[in-house]
Amino acid sequence: MDPLNALTVFREYLTKFIVFDDAEWAIFKEHLGFRMLKKKKHFAEQGSVCNEFGFVVKGSVRYYYIKDGEEITNYFSFEKELVSSYKSFLTRQPGFNYIQALEDTFLITVSYHDLQAMLAHPLLAYKMERFGRLVAEYYLICYDDRMASFITKTPEERYLDLLTTGRDILQRMPQHYIAHFLGITPVSLSRIRRRILSVAK
Amino acid sequence: MDPLNALTVFREYLTKFIVFDDAEWAIFKEHLGFRMLKKKKHFAEQGSVCNEFGFVVKGSVRYYYIKDGEEITNYFSFEKELVSSYKSFLTRQPGFNYIQALEDTFLITVSYHDLQAMLAHPLLAYKMERFGRLVAEYYLICYDDRMASFITKTPEERYLDLLTTGRDILQRMPQHYIAHFLGITPVSLSRIRRRILSVAK
DNA sequence: CCAAAACGTTAACAAAAGATAAGGAATTGG
DNA sequence: CCAATTCCTTATCTTTTGTTAACGTTTTGG
Known part of the structure; x- marks a missing residue:
């Protein structure tokens, strides 16, 4: 570089x-x-x-x-x-x-x-x-959004949100990291994915 | 005033x-x-x-x-x-x-x-x-701590933390508000409290 | 290139949380 | 002061998550 x-x-x-x-x-x-x-x-x-x-x-x-x-x-x-x-x-x-x-x-x-x-x-x-100030305010807002998603949403809803907004995370991170990022275990995320797939088809 | x-x-x-x-x-x-x-x-x-x-x-x-x-x-x-x-x-x-x-x-x-x-x-x-800047940084740190507690701790652990640090919240807020603040339902908080009591005695 | 490690899924069971409802106590608001 | 509301607990049942383990696949690193 x-x-x-x-x-x-x-x-x-x-x-x-x-x-x-x-x-x-x-x-x-x-x-x-x-x-x-x-x-x-x-x-x-x-x-x-x-x-x-x-x-x-x-x-x-x-x-x-x-x-x-x-x-x-x-x-x-x-x-x-x-x-x-x-x-x-x-x-x-x-x-x-x-x-x-x-x-x-x-x-x-x-x-x-x-x-x-x-x-x-x-x-x-x-x-x-x-x-x-502007940087701290920017990250404050990020944290605020994320806290809100933990308070008001289920893990499944957070994962669905990620599907629409988390391109980098989804494409570049292994799933067990994503699971913890969503506040759940890797096993649980795997089940959520299956649930979503079975509903989708 | x-x-x-x-x-x-x-x-x-x-x-x-x-x-x-x-x-x-x-x-x-x-x-x-x-x-x-x-x-x-x-x-x-x-x-x-x-x-x-x-x-x-x-x-x-x-x-x-x-x-x-x-x-x-x-x-x-x-x-x-x-x-x-x-x-x-x-x-x-x-x-x-x-x-x-x-x-x-x-x-x-x-x-x-x-x-x-x-x-x-x-x-x-x-x-x-x-x-x-300093205010935003201060609140950024608060959010950071709170996010960390949601990612790494169970609702029961968060409630136990609150027992040691949340004097105002515990004494002045109704329990169902506290429950949502901890990310759970009021019914669930009531159960956690009972669990803690039965262990304590 | 190959052995070891990491990764994702699934299963089975246990633990915890959500939903709903009911009952009693406490609070509140005219 | 009293009826209405709010609040907390408890019970029951359902759903979800955690835990552990097994298995096959993929990736990694020497």
């Missing part, structure tokens, strides 16, 4: 939240890192403080917890999405979840230290605060 | 996120509203754009959806907490949930229009962006 091209992709993505002029971008750029994460390697680990957030240029990751010795997948990120163990990153406390590359994954990263430097930089501070 | 005292409480609460000096506060204050919400009256309604966020000075509210004609309670806010139908407020689209006062509730409010004015005000813009 060509870093120059990756930067272009990232800058384009950021316009969703904020537009940096060339002078600002020149400074911003200097605070970025690049990271190649081999398949199955971790971006964040339980018990460790997450020191960076990332932007997926190519590849994908899953978020998971370990409960009773078992991995429970919680979330996924794909190309052109941000990645971080947000709580740990923001609070500087050890995190509870792992983030793992599911294929060779190329990331642009910003360390906590560099983010603070940009937030304190006279020429960037205002836009960085705004950027942070 | 005395508005002057309420403003003092609100200013103190805000220091959790940001400290306004007297000049800034003088401007900020002018953008606030006060609202008395009688028991059972709504702060936000399904299908309407939520035009304000609030700060609960006294009282409490619940958030709920209507699904298949039934009310499903999703969340609560008590004294010294913010209230809004966030997604609707932020996106200016009709919201999906109701917010209802559970007792006579006194709120300090900020309209979307006033918030935008403050975000655009030269003397406030920077701190308001920062304030917005």
Whole structure:
């Protein structure tokens, strides 16, 4: 993956939240890192403080917890999405979840230290605060939608929703990860699929 | 409720996120509203754009959806907490949930229009962006914790957690609201309680 | 290329949750 | 103050999910 091209992709993505002029971008750029994460390697680990957030240029990751010795997948990120163990990153406390590359994954990263430097930089501070606000609001809304689906819908309904909106997840993730993402066991998801198929035909 | 005292409480609460000096506060204050919400009256309604966020000075509210004609309670806010139908407020689209006062509730409010004015005000813009970022990050973390509990825990475990951390909710909310908040039916919560009692003794 | 691991389905049984209804206690609203 | 409503529990029955295990298929990694 060509870093120059990756930067272009990232800058384009950021316009969703904020537009940096060339002078600002020149400074911003200097605070970025690049990271190649081999398949199955971790971006964040339980018990460790997450020191960076990332932007997926190519590849994908899953978020998971370990409960009773078992991995429970919680979330996924794909190309052109941000990645971080947000709580740990923001609070500087050890995190509870792992983030793992599911294929060779190329990331642009910003360390906590560099983010603070940009937030304190006279020429960037205002836009960085705004950027942070808009990103946090964006993810807040995502969480709100997801919480609502857990409160008001059955696992089967959540799976049906996913069928219409979860192209990447459905096509690129193994089913047992999807099951935990929906809040159920892999066996249960397999049964739901059969139920749906038998109704459909 | 005395508005002057309420403003003092609100200013103190805000220091959790940001400290306004007297000049800034003088401007900020002018953008606030006060609202008395009688028991059972709504702060936000399904299908309407939520035009304000609030700060609960006294009282409490619940958030709920209507699904298949039934009310499903999703969340609560008590004294010294913010209230809004966030997604609707932020996106200016009709919201999906109701917010209802559970007792006579006194709120300090900020309209979307006033918030935008403050975000655009030269003397406030920077701190308001920062304030917005920190608030959104705070709630992001709350959502993250709650999602994690739905993915990794059983309803019984979530109720046990609530017993240690949910004083306000347990003492001030009827049990059938708490049940939906935990993602289960009231009948099921009643059974869980019995199960716990029979184990405890 | 092959052995090992991972994956999805199915079955059988147990545990839990949903739906419905009934009864009694507590609350409420004129 | 009293009738009506709301609330919680309990019981019964149905549906769904969890658990464990087995089996065949696919994928993986040396």
